[in-house]
Amino acid sequence: MTRALIEAAFEDRDRLAAGWEPTGHVWGDAPILNRWAYGVHPLSGTMALVGFLSGQARTCSPVVAMLTGPGGIGWCRTLTGWIRLVLTSDELHRQGRHLLPAHARELELAAFDAGYRAPRRSLRPDGPIGTDARWHEAADYIERTARDAEIGFAVFYARQKRLALADARKASEVFWLSRTLTFD
Numbered sequence: 001m002t003r004a005l006i007e008a009a010f011e012d013r014d015r016l017a018a019g020w021e022p023t024g025h026v027w028g029d030a031p032i033l034n035r036w037a038y039g040v041h042p043l044s045g046t047m048a049l050v051g052f053l054s055g056q057a058r059t060c061s062p063v064v065a066m067l068t069g070p071g072g073i074g075w076c077r078t079l080t081g082w083i084r085l086v087l088t089s090d091e092l093h094r095q096g097r098h099l100l101p102a103h104a105r106e107l108e109l110a111a112f113d114a115g116y117r118a119p120r121r122s123l124r125p126d127g128p129i130g131t132d133a134r135w136h137e138a139a140d141y142i143e144r145t146a147r148d149a150e151i152g153f154a155v156f157y158a159r160q161k162r163l164a165l166a167d168a169r170k171a172s173e174v175f176w177l178s179r180t181l182t183f184d
Contacts, residue, residue: 005080009080013105014102022075030082032086033049033086035087036052036085038093041118044111046062046063048061049076061080062078062108063076064099064100068095068096071088072085072090107158107159114146115145115147116155119156139175139176154168154169154172157172
């Protein structure tokens with residue numbers, strides 16, 4: 001994954017949001033994902049599709065945009081390219097066009113720059129940041145794995161709370177400071 005791939009994916013997302021309809025020459029030669037279902041990308045913790053690509057079970061890159069009709073037939077734009085979709089196996093499938101919110105670009109770029117890797121699901125907190133110990137466990141994991149732990153934690157917080165990065169940084173600022181300051 002590169003910054004250029006992320007930027008290109010979100011340029012397509014923005015064009016789609018403005019009404020652009022990609023023609024078959026854009027996605028016509030893309031790989032085909034069959035019997036797909038919604039899943040979670042293991043590194044980013046964001047939505048990805050899982051299914052069979054050339055007969056092999058695969059998880060695609062995080063999804064930026066998708067358009068599907070009956071049975072899940074359609075296409076999706078991931079962070080790394082286009083994929084044709086054939087027959088969903090997911091009963092939760094909703095037909096139509098789905099786009100990430102515009103602020104997701106900033107989150108993906110920040111995650112890339114920070115070297116962010118999503119904590120495993122068991123570390124994802126349910127409760128408030130001040131009382132659920134899993135927030136600290138997730139922060140410990142991010143400190144061990146990210147190049148920029150503070151930004152990495154803000155990305156994690158933003159994804160958990162569905163916030164823009166700036167809002168997540170403000171909301172998690174006191175929590176992060178409490179982990180780094182010591183008083184004598």
